[in-house]
Amino acid sequence: MSDPHDAPLLEVTDLRVAFGDTEVVHGVSLRIAPGECVAIVGESGSGKSVTARALLGMAGRGSRAESGTLRIGGRELGNAGEREWRRIRGRDVGLILQDALVSLDPLRPVGREIDDPLRIHERMSQPERRARVHELLASVGMPDPAFAARRRSGELSGGLRQRALIAAAIALDPPLLIADEPTTALDATVQARILTLIAEIRSRGTGVLLISHDLAVVGQLADRILVMRGGVIVESGTAAEVLGSPREPYTRQLIAAVPSDVPRGVALTRPEPTGPTVAVLPEARRSREVDTTREPALLALDHVSKSFAVPGGRFTAVDDVSLEVHRGETLGLVGESGSGKTTVARLALGLTAPDAGDVTLDGAPWSRLDEHARRPQRRRIGAIYQDALSSFDPRWTVERILADAVGAATPGHTPTVSNHEVAALLEQVGLEASVARRRPLTLSGGQRQRVAIARALAAAPEILICDEPVSALDVTIQAQILDLLDDLQRQRGLALLFISHDLGVVRHMADRVAVMQAGRVVETGAADRLFAEPAHPYTARLVADAPRLARA
């Protein structure tokens, strides 16, 4: 019997998972040693989450999992029944999921959730368990553990509840921890702290299997990386190898698609032979230096404030914000959730009136206009959103959506919009004309966003408000959309107000950047300068906390 410290915590060979007749994981093998962090990187549909769940015997309803070997802590589990799996879960393997708000029972105090594995697996008295719960909460950095234990997950902040989730997973100090997108729902600052926490747990000897789509996060934590696509591991190696000198084209594509540190104007994607073509731009372009004294702003927010009535008083969403977007430039608006970015977007679009201050379009009043006067001007300013699907009427086809947009752009009478015009719009965003007949529901996320862009372009606007347009998309699709927007901007001289919480994306896309915190703009400036030498401490913190991908 070999020294248990040398034996791998997890050893899987040839894992296959099928749902009904469809196999979704085709022979995955991996092993994890104590104190090692192995990451599986892939996009949605790659099978990475299914793999992770299969390692807990929880691949999902109607699934069949087979493997050559499946050993956790030396114990063979290939044919284990549910009862045996239950003994393993929580004790030998812990699971951390995304978004503690829904990964912890919102109706139960978190202390009870953490108490569960203690109750199930150990023979401890209640006072003993309670003490252990507090101990665990303290060990994950929870201030005031006794107080927190009585709270429900919704009553804690994002970072604190994620810590509670982690505490529940490591309650019995399992040797192996599986973390499935543990930081995806979190703000950058909180994300950094959670990653530190996981690193700490690893340094105590726990093996970590990290599942993520975010290469930057993975780069920070993982010792070894496996790249997964379509249910198969396409590349594996140490973190340095995979990220520094990737061998497979898909891996290279993934790395190239990460926007942070890619200079403005350089394409993130290369055209695929059979896919929609996106132009490859030959040279990088430095942040456009805008001479603000000469050129007047196209869109200007001047000391605008907006507050809302909520039960219990008024909530100030936007507090004395001033912004300018000039023709042809991209202003990036960055901030964490709750900073007021979306309200700024709505103010810019004239969907809501500011309580104080003015919004002007090309020097002329915009927010002060009454709706009737504003409507004909609306074609000058367009919008795309994070969730393209909910911005479409659920009963309409793509054709109807686009024809409607074209019709709206020609005020007065509604001309009959020809198929030709619709097809032309689709072509501009890299979609085939046949898409027109389909319903948005049947399209993929990337296709939907393209349709949304086409719709926004129908009126030939001068400025486009983009509110988290790529946050819900896979990395490679995100790269395509960002390239598309870049392209269109160049072709049409569009101005973009690009709103995002993702620093990397803003870094790549923006000429100038404004940073928002708690409803105020704390810093504005040229993108390069702002990220290299942030003046405001909050900006500095954001930049420091945002995970960066170390490339070759």
Add this chain to the structure above:
Amino acid sequence: MSELELRQTTIDAEIAHAPAARRRQRLRLPRVGTILAGAFVVFLLVATAFPVLLETQDPNQIAPSEAFEAPSLAHWFGTDESGRDIYSRVVEGTSTSLLIGVTATVIGLALGLVLGVLAGFGGRFVDYGVNRLVEVLFAFPGLLLALLVIVVYGPGPVTATIAVGLSTAPGYARIIRGQFVAIRSSQYVEAARVLGHARGRIIVRHVLPNALIPIFVLATLGIGQAIVWASALSYLGLGAQPPAPEWGAMLAAGRTYLSVAWWMTVFPGLMIVGTTISTTVLGRALARRGRGDA
């Protein structure tokens, strides 16, 4: 109209707006159920339009010598205290009962639509006012509001119909208002505003169609409940009176003879139950088809 049925349909309506990825996996009654329900409804419709085709005997034929006969081949549902064939009377009463149910539903739906539209579009004060009004009406649970109408206007089938209709209206109004409010603040309506469409156009092209489609399903589900309440009123002597072959009235008549002739009570009741179930099942099948899952 039961609030729960309406709530169920609100959930259905919400699902209709949810993208495919977020739809839950709904396990449903097997297709067999829908087919059976459909068959039953067809039976009801034929019984309404051409009862003669389905009756085995003259529903009004009195035959004292055959009174209180148990169900047999000659009399499928047995006979009543006057020797009339219950099955034929049940068939005969279908048109009355269905008519009451449908009319009451139409009244409730219409009134609910008016109230709901007012609340949905009338601006904050109107919305508030209508909401409070609807709440008040809701404080008269079901039958009570109907009873209040009857105490004012006297019993009878017409009054009962109006009463049931009025008592279902608040339920519909709430749902309809909820639909309008939800759609009004949806992202696609906002997107239409951004494009520069006029408010009226948005209402006509986006809000109304999306809000009203679930309404039809609502109505289908509501008919069964309306029939139940209406026959309850008849049973209590406040609606249709015997010897009308309305199902509730037949049950009222059968009450006295429960110990000797249970069939007088059971079979008309079964018709009511069957009608409610089959209209509900069909309504849900309609809702599913509208949403696009099979």
Add this chain to the structure above:
Amino acid sequence: MAHRLSGGGRSGRTLRHLGLLVGGAVFVMWAVATLTFFAIRLIPGDPAQAILGGPGSQASQEALDQVRRDYGLDQPLLVQYFAMLGRLLTGDLGDSYALKVPVADLLGAQIGGTLLLALLSLALAWVLALALSLVSTGRGRIATAVGEGVELTAAALPQFWLAAVLIAIFSTGLGWLPPVATGTPSGLVLPVVTLAIPLAGFLAQVMRESLLEAMAQPFVISARARGESAVGVRLRHTIRHAALPGISLSGWALGWLLSGAVVVETIFAIPGLGRTLLQAVTLRDIPVVTGVVLLIALVYVLMTVLTDVASRIADPRLRQEAEAQR
């Protein structure tokens, strides 16, 4: 984000909310009273005659005038209205036309029985609905189909019919239970079951919906990943989620039960508000009708306030929804 919120702290918000609830309740009661008052005045026929025994009685003109004076029916409408409101505030509901006793006394004696009936039925319906949805949800197509079928059928049963059927089976047939109220607990069994079954059908449908939604949530996966068994997940986690709509619907359910009580009390000859109401309607006994309606509205409104508070305590997400909006 809390620091950007102005206007009272947490308790300030709760008090304000409670105030709104109570204010709303008072408003509803006033509106009910007003509506009832004016609706009753629409009754064709002479109330004075109704007092003297109905349209068939051969009352003399003097008697009619006397009654009008006694009951204030000769006053202008608005005076009568405010007089009624005034009396209501002191708890005086007038006297029954038919029985010549104060309505308040009459109803006071009856309400206990009806409330007992309603509350027992609510409890039973709750238990049945919860059990049915827990047992039949998420265990395969057949279980779900059966469960849904049972719910649907139960909800479709008209109470008067169900009562008759149950009486036929359990009283006449098996002789286990009495067909009418006997003042003993066994006399309550059939009425409670009759009311509970259709309500359970309704509640179960909503609970099933909630249960399905809860079972698809990630926290179930987390729980199982900690070693919780499927049964444990049901009993410790999803049961609360399933029960939530039951709480918020309790107000409506009570109202529904009070309606149903009219039918059930009549059939089982239980003395209670429902039966009293029915008799009053038949006799055009306006004060009693008004009184019962007001009383039931009051119970319903109180119940709504209670369930609102209970919902907020049970589900913290409701509190947060308000805070998270911006």
